[in-house]
Amino acid sequence: MVRKMFEKAGMIPGLQASPKPVAESPEPAKSKTAPGTMMGFLTAQSTAMVEAEALKERVKTLEGESPLRKLDPSTVKASKWANRHEASFLTAEFEELKAEIAAAGGNVQPIKVRPMEVLNRSTPSTDMTYELIFGHRRHRACLDLGIPVLAAIEEASDVSLFEQMERENRGRKNLSAWEQGTMYRKALDEGLYSSLRRLAESLGVDVSLVSKSVSLARLPETVVAAFQSPLDIQFRWAAPLAEAMQKDPDGTLERARTLADTRGGLNAAGVFSRLIGLPEPVLNGSTPATLTISKAGKVAGKLSVDSKGRAVVRFETGALPEARRKALVKAIEGFLKD
Numbered sequence: 001m002v003r004k005m006f007e008k009a010g011m012i013p014g015l016q017a018s019p020k021p022v023a024e025s026p027e028p029a030k031s032k033t034a035p036g037t038m039m040g041f042l043t044a045q046s047t048a049m050v051e052a053e054a055l056k057e058r059v060k061t062l063e064g065e066s067p068l069r070k071l072d073p074s075t076v077k078a079s080k081w082a083n084r085h086e087a088s089f090l091t092a093e094f095e096e097l098k099a100e101i102a103a104a105g106g107n108v109q110p111i112k113v114r115p116m117e118v119l120n121r122s123t124p125s126t127d128m129t130y131e132l133i134f135g136h137r138r139h140r141a142c143l144d145l146g147i148p149v150l151a152a153i154e155e156a157s158d159v160s161l162f163e164q165m166e167r168e169n170r171g172r173k174n175l176s177a178w179e180q181g182t183m184y185r186k187a188l189d190e191g192l193y194s195s196l197r198r199l200a201e202s203l204g205v206d207v208s209l210v211s212k213s214v215s216l217a218r219l220p221e222t223v224v225a226a227f228q229s230p231l232d233i234q235f236r237w238a239a240p241l242a243e244a245m246q247k248d249p250d251g252t253l254e255r256a257r258t259l260a261d262t263r264g265g266l267n268a269a270g271v272f273s274r275l276i277g278l279p280e281p282v283l284n285g286s287t288p289a290t291l292t293i294s295k296a297g298k299v300a301g302k303l304s305v306d307s308k309g310r311a312v313v314r315f316e317t318g319a320l321p322e323a324r325r326k327a328l329v330k331a332i333e334g335f336l337k338d
Helices: 002-009 034-063 086-090 092-104 136-145 158-170 177-189 196-203 207-217 221-225 235-247 249-261 268-275 322-337
Strands: 068-071 111-118 128-134 149-153 290-295 298-305 311-315
Touching (some): 086 092, 086 136, 136 149, 158 177, 158 196, 207 235, 221 249
Parallel strands (some): 111 149
Antiparallel strands (some): 068 149, 298 311
């Protein structure tokens, strides 16, 4: 036993404990050469560049070479939430806008659209159609003039489209009460928002304003047709008209049909008063609130007077050329001096 202990310790001459085999150290990995490293880097870069180019091509398909692109206005369709009534394109203000766009050679302020579909995917994006997000009046002006329309192209959801359209119009030419209500009504009917209150919160507008607007937009077509234009209907008339329809629907509808057939010189306030059962507003107890201006036997314009005695003259489109407007102002000034 002692011998074995000494043998293990290697202390007996001639007897050495067998050394444990030493594992060979692996050869260190050869470092990549500079050219090899560069090739790996270039391969990675090449992949990234291909992906970047694909993304750029996708952007070009939607927007062209720049964020803005001139489109054929016939390829741009109105949104299902379009908030401009056809009467909006028959006003003097629209004619002025169209003249400005014609003089500038196109719309300086771009419209915004979203791509709808490619009719033929084997051909370039000229076959793509677009849906208006905002800029209905500018688009119509370019369409009427037969010139390209400058547009920004954006992929937008239905909710985004609706909210951008509403906010842009609030910051520009105000929509009429009826147009605003029609827009809100369509959004609610389409289920874009779960409730009227939710719609108001999302847009950041007063819920009572939304309520009045929607109330006007839900008026029967017969009542709306009693007015010369739905653009004339005022927010403050929402509650009285709704009440008239609730208390006396048959009588209100009958008065509306009569007014549509025999409106005569009544202005919007006069139509409203008749609809809710009040007499036509008068000035000084005898003069009708609206007077007709005739030219060659045709209506050229109207002079309206409200309950506070404020007079407004409105001319039909084309009845007062721009060259004669200054002459009219001088004539009125001379008349007021007498």
